[in-house]
Amino acid sequence: MRLILLGPPGAGKGTQAQILIEKFRIPQLSTGDMLRAAVKAETEVGKKAKAVMDAGELVSDAIVNAIVAERIDQADCANGFILDGYPRTLAQADAVEAMLAERRLKLDAVIELVVDDKALVGRIARRAEQALAAGQPVRKDDNPEVFEERLREYYKKTAPLIGYYHAKGLLKGVDGMASINEVTQQIEKVLGTAA
Ligand code: AMP
Numbered sequence: 781m782r783l784i785l786l787g788p789p790g791a792g793k794g795t796q797a798q799i800l801i802e803k804f805r806i807p808q809l810s811t812g813d814m815l816r817a818a819v820k821a822e823t824e825v826g827k828k829a830k831a832v833m834d835a836g837e838l839v840s841d842a843i844v845n846a847i848v849a850e851r852i853d854q855a856d857c858a859n860g861f862i863l864d865g866y867p868r869t870l871a872q873a874d875a876v877e878a879m880l881a882e883r884r885l886k887l888d889a890v891i892e893l894v895v896d897d898k899a900l901v902g903r904i905a906r907r908a909e910q911a912l913a914a915g916q917p918v919r920k921d922d923n924p925e926v927f928e929e930r931l932r933e934y935y936k937k938t939a940p941l942i943g944y945y946h947a948k949g950l951l952k953g954v955d956g957m958a959s960i961n962e963v964t965q966q967i968e969k970v971l972g973t974a975a
Contacts, residue, residue, distance in 0.1 A: 781806055781860040781971075782885060784867070784876075786941060787893030788934040789927065790900040790907070791956045792963060796893070797864040799964050803973075807856050811844050811866040814851070816919075836921050836929030838868055838937060845875040852879065860888075868938045873945075890945040891967055893956030901927060 781804050785793040797808040815833060818826035825847070829839045848866055851857065867873040880886060901924060908922045921930060945951040952970035954963055 782863075782880070782887050783860075783971075784863045784887065784890040784945075785865075785893065786890055786938070786945070787895060787956055788897070788900060788938075789930045790903045791893040791895045792960070793864045793893060795960060796891075796963060796967060797862045799960075800862055800967065803968075804860065804862075806860040806862060808862045808864050809848060809851055809857075809866065810864040811839075811847060811868075812864075814847050815839060815844075818847075834920050834926070836926040836933065838933050841869055841871045841875065844868075845872060845879075848876070849879050852883075867941060868934075870937075870940055870944060873941050887950055889952050889971060890941075890950045891970065892942060892945075892951055892953045893963070894953050895956040897931065899957065900931070 783800070785797055787793055794808075794810065794812075797810065800806075801808045815826070815829045819830045819833065820826070825843055828843065832839050844866060848863070852861060863876070867876050876887070904922050904927050905924070908918045911918045911922075921927070942951060952967075954966040954970060956963060958966065
């Protein structure tokens, strides 16, 4: 199973990916997590990405495409993967298509988590509170100002992917405002994997 989770920041892509990796026994490939790891490890990629991420803007297509191309060749991706937060631009979507075609692989579906923008700001604030309460570090980009910028980037650069994948017959929309369990059930239904 090769899936893309699409939706604005705070839509629940990461939460659903965590549940789906257990069900399908395939890894979650989150470019956000990979970039944060690179920043922490102070690699060349991390040094280039840090300021851009802190500002809520998008890291260059070349950087993220290279990270993903390398990752999907690892053994744990042999049976599939869930792309979370990638692709985020039309150029990245074209890159995924080329990467998969080169490997004679295909996408099974693109799941769009459809959410209400206004509710997202509250979700992000709660995510920051929960991280604090659990003694975990709060993401630097989980504050209202940077979040607004991340949302603008989403509508400018990522939302066009909805039409792109719809035209390919791959887009499946689910109501991202429903409870976590209900969203998972809807995803299983659209994928035809519900018990
Ligand atoms: P996320 O954890 O998916 O919200 O990503 C956090 C940040 O990492 C984003 O705001 C971007 O700065 C960067 N990032 C993650 N994935 C991508 C991507 N596919 N393309 C460009 N930048 C990305």
